[in-house]
Amino acid sequence: MKHYYKIFTLTLLLALSTQLSFSQEVNSNRWSFEAGLSAVDLYPVGENAPQGEYFDEFLNLNDHYNLGFYVGATRSLTKNLSISARGTVNEISKWGDLGQADESVLVDNLKYYGLDGMINYSFGQGKLQPFIAVGGGYTWIEEGPFNTFSSTSNSLVGAGTANGSVGVKYWVSDNFGVNLQTTYKHSFEDYLPKHWNHNLGIVYKLAKDEQNGVETKTPEKNNSRWSFETGLSAVDVYPVGENAPQGDYFDEFVNLNDHWNFGFYVGVTRSLTDNLSITAKGSLNELSKWGDLGSADESVLVDNLKYYGLDGMVNYSFGKGRLQPFIAVGGGYTWIEEGPFNTFSTKEGTDNLVGAGTANGSVGVKYWINDRLGVNLQTTYKHSFEDYLPKHFDHNLGLVYKIGNGKEKVSNDRDGDTVPNEFDLCPDTFGLVSLGGCPDTDGDGVTDKDDLCPEVRGLVEFGGCPDTDGDGFPDNKDNCPKVKGTDNGCPVKVVEPAPVVTVVPAVVGQRKVYFNYDSSKLDENAKSILDEIAANIIADKSNFDISIQGHADSRGSNDYNYKLSLVRAQAIKDYLTSKNIANSLISISGKGETEPVAPNNTEAGRAANRRVELTINITAK
Incomplete structure (x- = not known):
C-alpha cells in the first residue's frame, strides 16, 4: 500500500492546481494565502530514545522545537470545506533527549523541506473557526546521526507522509486572520522519522470581485x-x-x-x-x-x-x-x-x-x-x-x-459613509455602517437622532442617558442624580413636626437628623439642621447641654445596629464640635433598633427609624 500515498498526494496537488486555473470566478474570495512560523518536533512520536512517547513534553519549545517558516494557499469549496497546499523550510538542530535534565540531543542543522496537501473542515462561520484536516505530502530531511540510511553523506532523504491536523483560525477582519495549527506527519518509510509540525501564521483572504451579480465600486x-x-x-x-x-x-x-x-x-x-x-x-x-x-x-x-x-x-x-x-x-x-x-x-x-x-x-x-x-x-x-x-x-x-x-466611492452616498442614500437612515450625516449610516457621538450604541443624551455615554434602556447612582432613574429624570433613592431618584423624606420647646423654667428642644441605609454620613439636609442648631445656641449665649441618641432600623444584627447607632451619634457630635460647640457639653448614646418610631416593614418606616435625636436643654438666665 505504500505507493498509494503518491497517488493521494498527487491527486490533492493536481486538484489544487486545477482550481488555481479558475481563480477568476465570480466569487474570488474563495482563495486565501498564509505565511508564518513553523516548528518541527521529532520527539513525542512514540519511538525509542532519543525520541519519546506520544505527546511527551508536547509543548517543550526550548528542548524540542525547531523553528522555520512556511507558506500556504487555501481554496474554499463550500462554507465549511476547503483544500490547501503548503510548503515548509526548516533546519533540525534538536532531535530529542536521553533523559538528562534539561538537556536536548542536538544534531548539526539538518535541512528540512516539506510539501503537503490537506482537506480541511471548519466548524462555524464567525470570527473564530476551529477546524480539522487530513491529507498527505512529501518530506525531506538531511541525514544525521539518528537518521543515517544511505551511503552518501549530507544527503537528503525523502518519503511520503499521511497527515492529520487540528487548528483554529481567528479572523481579525473580513480579509485578515491568524492561523494556529498542529499537524502529525506519519512517514510511510522507516528511514524518515515521524514528527509534528506546528504552525502559527497570518492569513489573507482575497476579497470578492462581485456581489450578487453587481460589480462593487473600486475604492479610492x-x-x-x-x-x-x-x-x-x-x-x-x-x-x-x-x-x-x-x-x-x-x-x-x-x-x-x-x-x-x-x-x-x-x-x-x-x-x-x-x-x-x-x-x-x-x-x-x-x-x-x-x-x-x-x-x-x-x-x-x-x-x-x-x-x-x-x-x-x-x-x-x-x-x-x-x-x-x-x-x-x-x-x-x-x-x-x-x-x-x-x-x-x-x-x-x-x-x-x-x-x-x-x-x-x-x-x-x-x-x-x-x-x-x-x-x-x-x-x-x-x-x-x-x-x-x-x-x-x-x-x-x-x-x-x-x-x-x-472610503468606497459610491455615487449615491451624499455623506460619504459608504451607506447608499436609499439605505441610509441619516443620509446627510456621516455615520456608522453598523447603525444604518447614523452617527453615535457618545458611542453608547444609540444613534444621535434617538439618543436623549447624545453627548453623554449612557444605557440603551434609558434612551442613551446614564444612571450615575444606579437607582433606576436616568440622570435626566433623577432629582438627585448622585444620591441613590426611590422618591424620583431621591431618598425618602421624613416629615416631622416642629420642635416643642418649654420656656420656663428651662428650654427643652428636640431635633432629629436622618441617615441613608447602612450609613453614618451626613447629607446636606442633616448639615443644614445642625448648622441652624449651632447658630441659635451660640447666638442665645444661654447655659445649655445637648444629649445625642442614635438609632437604626431593624435590618442587620442587634450588635451591628447598636454600633451603627453609636457611630451616627458620634458623627453628629463631631460636626457640632467643629461649629465651636464645646465637647464637654455634649453626651452621646446608642439605642440600636430597640426604640423604633415606626414599623420596620415599609421603606418609609425604616427611613424614620434611621435617625439621631438631639435633646437640647437650655437653662434660662
Whole structure:
C-alpha cells in the first residue's frame, strides 16, 4: 500500500492546481494565502530514545522545537470545506533527549523541506473557526546521526507522509486572520522519522470581485498610515570586513547555505507622508553559521547562539505604484549569546547574552499585490557600537498588511459613509455602517437622532442617558442624580413636626437628623439642621447641654445596629464640635433598633427609624 500515498498526494496537488486555473470566478474570495512560523518536533512520536512517547513534553519549545517558516494557499469549496497546499523550510538542530535534565540531543542543522496537501473542515462561520484536516505530502530531511540510511553523506532523504491536523483560525477582519495549527506527519518509510509540525501564521483572504451579480465600486486611494509585516529573517555575520572566520565586505553575500541563519521577524510601519515613514521591528533567530576558514564548501559552525534584535528605522520610498524601492536609516539594540568567536564577558556560566547598540542602514523594495497586501524584500547592515558585538547583515523577506481607511466611492452616498442614500437612515450625516449610516457621538450604541443624551455615554434602556447612582432613574429624570433613592431618584423624606420647646423654667428642644441605609454620613439636609442648631445656641449665649441618641432600623444584627447607632451619634457630635460647640457639653448614646418610631416593614418606616435625636436643654438666665 505504500505507493498509494503518491497517488493521494498527487491527486490533492493536481486538484489544487486545477482550481488555481479558475481563480477568476465570480466569487474570488474563495482563495486565501498564509505565511508564518513553523516548528518541527521529532520527539513525542512514540519511538525509542532519543525520541519519546506520544505527546511527551508536547509543548517543550526550548528542548524540542525547531523553528522555520512556511507558506500556504487555501481554496474554499463550500462554507465549511476547503483544500490547501503548503510548503515548509526548516533546519533540525534538536532531535530529542536521553533523559538528562534539561538537556536536548542536538544534531548539526539538518535541512528540512516539506510539501503537503490537506482537506480541511471548519466548524462555524464567525470570527473564530476551529477546524480539522487530513491529507498527505512529501518530506525531506538531511541525514544525521539518528537518521543515517544511505551511503552518501549530507544527503537528503525523502518519503511520503499521511497527515492529520487540528487548528483554529481567528479572523481579525473580513480579509485578515491568524492561523494556529498542529499537524502529525506519519512517514510511510522507516528511514524518515515521524514528527509534528506546528504552525502559527497570518492569513489573507482575497476579497470578492462581485456581489450578487453587481460589480462593487473600486475604492479610492487607500489613505492608510499603518501597516504590519512578518516573515523570514536571515542573519549573516560573515561579509562584514573582519578577520577569519569572518570575511571581507560583501564576500559571498548571497551564500545562503554556508552563512545565512534563518529566523523570523515582525514589524509595524507608520506613514508620515507619501514617501516618508518610520518602522519598528523585532527579530528572533539562532546563529549556527559564523563564517569559514577557506575550506571548500565548509562553514564554521557554532552551537545555536540566541539572537534578538529591536530596531527603529526612518524610510524613504521612491514611487507610488505597486513597486516601491526604498532606503532606510536608523538604529537599534541587538543581543547575541556568547560563543567561541564572540566570548567577551567575564560572567561565569554559559548562555550569556551580550547586547549593544547598532547603527543601521537598509535598502529594499516593496511590491503591493493589491491595496492592502504586499511583499517586502530588504537587507540591513547593522554596525555595532561595541567591539564585543559583531557587525552583521539582517536580510528580510515578509508579507505586509496595510490597514485601510479609504472610503468606497459610491455615487449615491451624499455623506460619504459608504451607506447608499436609499439605505441610509441619516443620509446627510456621516455615520456608522453598523447603525444604518447614523452617527453615535457618545458611542453608547444609540444613534444621535434617538439618543436623549447624545453627548453623554449612557444605557440603551434609558434612551442613551446614564444612571450615575444606579437607582433606576436616568440622570435626566433623577432629582438627585448622585444620591441613590426611590422618591424620583431621591431618598425618602421624613416629615416631622416642629420642635416643642418649654420656656420656663428651662428650654427643652428636640431635633432629629436622618441617615441613608447602612450609613453614618451626613447629607446636606442633616448639615443644614445642625448648622441652624449651632447658630441659635451660640447666638442665645444661654447655659445649655445637648444629649445625642442614635438609632437604626431593624435590618442587620442587634450588635451591628447598636454600633451603627453609636457611630451616627458620634458623627453628629463631631460636626457640632467643629461649629465651636464645646465637647464637654455634649453626651452621646446608642439605642440600636430597640426604640423604633415606626414599623420596620415599609421603606418609609425604616427611613424614620434611621435617625439621631438631639435633646437640647437650655437653662434660662
